[in-house]
Amino acid sequence: MKTKRFLCLLLLLWLGGTALMAQEKTTYPFAERDSTLYLDVYRPTAPRADKASVLTVFGGGFFSGTRDDKLQRKTAELLVERGYTVISIDYRLGLKDKAKVEEYSKLTKLDKLFQYAIDIATEDCAAAVAWVCAHAEELDIDPAKMVLEGCSAGAITVLQLDYCRVNALSQASVLPEGWKPAAVVPYSGGVMCRKKDLKYNTAPAPTLLMHGTKDKIVTYNSFGIPGHPKLFGANQVSKAMRRQDIPHWIVRFEGIGHEVASWLPGSVDFFCGFVEQALAGRVTTLDATMTDSKLQPTEWTDMTVMELYKK
Numbered sequence: 001m002k003t004k005r006f007l008c009l010l011l012l013l014w015l016g017g018t019a020l021m022a023q024e025k026t027t028y029p030f031a032e033r034d035s036t037l038y039l040d041v042y043r044p045t046a047p048r049a050d051k052a053s054v055l056t057v058f059g060g061g062f063f064s065g066t067r068d069d070k071l072q073r074k075t076a077e078l079l080v081e082r083g084y085t086v087i088s089i090d091y092r093l094g095l096k097d098k099a100k101v102e103e104y105s106k107l108t109k110l111d112k113l114f115q116y117a118i119d120i121a122t123e124d125c126a127a128a129v130a131w132v133c134a135h136a137e138e139l140d141i142d143p144a145k146m147v148l149e150g151c152s153a154g155a156i157t158v159l160q161l162d163y164c165r166v167n168a169l170s171q172a173s174v175l176p177e178g179w180k181p182a183a184v185v186p187y188s189g190g191v192m193c194r195k196k197d198l199k200y201n202t203a204p205a206p207t208l209l210m211h212g213t214k215d216k217i218v219t220y221n222s223f224g225i226p227g228h229p230k231l232f233g234a235n236q237v238s239k240a241m242r243r244q245d246i247p248h249w250i251v252r253f254e255g256i257g258h259e260v261a262s263w264l265p266g267s268v269d270f271f272c273g274f275v276e277q278a279l280a281g282r283v284t285t286l287d288a289t290m291t292d293s294k295l296q297p298t299e300w301t302d303m304t305v306m307e308l309y310k311k
Contacts, residue, residue: 025076030089030131031124037090039128040067041139042076048083052145052182052279055087055132057125059152059188059261061217061308062117063095071151071262078268085141087132091124091157093117111228118192121157122164122171129161129181130174143176147183147275148205152218152261155189159207159237163191166202181205183278185271188218188261190233198232198240206278207241207248208271209234210263212256212295216304223305238287249274249286257301266294 024043031037058065058072066072067088076086094117125148133143148158162184164172185208191198211220211234224230232240238250253260264271277283 028131028135031127033092033124037092037124037127038067039087039089039131040076042080042086042088043140044080044083044085046083047085047140050145050279051085051140051142052083052147052275053085053087053132053139053141054079054147054149054275055089055125055129055158057089057091057121057148057150057154057157059150059154060093061095062114062121062153063093065093065153066090071264074265075149078265079272082268082272084147085139087128087139089125089128091121091128094120111224111230114231115192115194115229117153118156118160119171121153122160123174125157125161126164126172126174129179130176133176133179143179145182145279147185147278148181149185149187149264149271150189151187151264152189152258155186155261156192156218156231157189158184159186159189159191162204162207163193163198163200166200166204168201183208183275183283185274186210186234187263188212188215188234188258190218190231191237192229192231194229198236200240200244200246203244203246204241206274206283207237208274209238209248209250210253210260210267211235211250212253212258212260212301214255214257214297214301215260216302217258217300217308218261219305242285247283247285249283250288252287252289253291253295254289255301256295256297257303259295259298259300263292263295266292 026041029036072088079086136143150158183206219233222232222236241248
């Protein structure tokens with residue numbers, strides 16, 4: 001009996017060690033701004049043969065959130081279990097300065113503040129990608145198989161980065177020449193555009209758009225006033241892609257608001273299924289409406305972006 005218990009204890013210790021190894025994290029500085037920006041690299045114990053990775057960007061309305069918050073850690077845990085190297089990054093929070101937010105509180109100026117916050121987050125995301133590509137051998141990843149994923153503000157950031165990349169905008173200028181993400185997966189994201197209509201000069205990466213139809217924080221449709229930059233949500237991004245015959249997936253959640261932003265833990269198999277299709281070059285256009293018992297209306301369903309910033 002003692003021998004059996006001892007063997008069980010050894011097994012538990014081994015399993016615990018395996019779990020800890022799967023969550024092994026190394027932190028690196030990747031850019032100097034007003035302060036140093038860091039990224040966390042989570043390495044799997046059983047890496048994929050193709051050395052695919054996921055660069056993930058946290059949410060928080062461009063005024064809160066961290067690269068190692070609860071959702072980011074859970075995202076890393078789930079994806080390293082499936083063999084992906086996961087990179088979770090810092091970026092500057094352009095709406096963290098309450099005095100500046102107050103200064104720009106009038107609607108005619110608010111778009112400029114959002115544009116500023118999105119621009120600097122996009123620049124920092126591009127810097128992180130460039131750093132990862134430069135250290136790909138050390139990290140044991142293939143830069144051509146890097147997936148960009150983000151939630152809420154992070155979802156805007158990854159969508160914006162690919163938009164800037166294909167339109168040769170300055171926010172993406174530090175990306176390695178010719179680099180393209182293997183896929184872009186935004187949970188409740190959008191694209192900020194200074195023009196009347198959203199247009200891609202060349203085809204973006206395979207994109208999976210997921211959004212609640214009642215989302216008023218990161219709008220499902222579009223947000224802005226005439227003559228000013230506008231945030232195009234998933235519904236409008238999908239329309240723009242359809243106009244240009246760009247293959248993509250869009251999953252709509254009827255009657256759900258911003259809750260979709262934190263859905264990755266509940267959709268990891270779906271996420272990985274799309275990524276497999278993207279890595280194999282088999283993404284065609286899919287437009288689906290989905291329900292999930294884990295996604296129920298909450299206080300976030302009817303909350304507007306202005307109410308968020310007053311909280």
